[in-house]
Amino acid sequence: MSSKVETLEAAKRELIEHGWTQGAYQFGDSLCVVGAIAKAKCIDNYAAELASETFFLEGVVGWGRKSGCSIAAWNDDPHRTFNDVMSAFDKAILLAKEEESA
Numbered sequence: 001m002s003s004k005v006e007t008l009e010a011a012k013r014e015l016i017e018h019g020w021t022q023g024a025y026q027f028g029d030s031l032c033v034v035g036a037i038a039k040a041k042c043i044d045n046y047a048a049e050l051a052s053e054t055f056f057l058e059g060v061v062g063w064g065r066k067s068g069c070s071i072a073a074w075n076d077d078p079h080r081t082f083n084d085v086m087s088a089f090d091k092a093i094l095l096a097k098e099e100e101s102a
Helices: 004-018 033-040 046-051 054-061 071-076 082-101
Strands: none
Touching: 004 033, 004 082, 033 071
């Protein structure tokens, strides 16, 4: 099983290499954030994909599960940019590295 750091780095790489999309899980080769994380984790079960989002939501986006928000909602915000997504991944990778070294 991949560590959080490995998963996040692979998901970020996927978006850089194949593109990022909004409003859909996948458009051509491009993926949304949820799709990139799922592909990095080799998950093909949507419920498991959603479970993998917790650290991203709480640590990076600042949303907890109690808010009812999801990465999909964050990803699809019309004001969201690719740079926002890359910055979020950078922050998530840093947080995951700190967690693994603790």
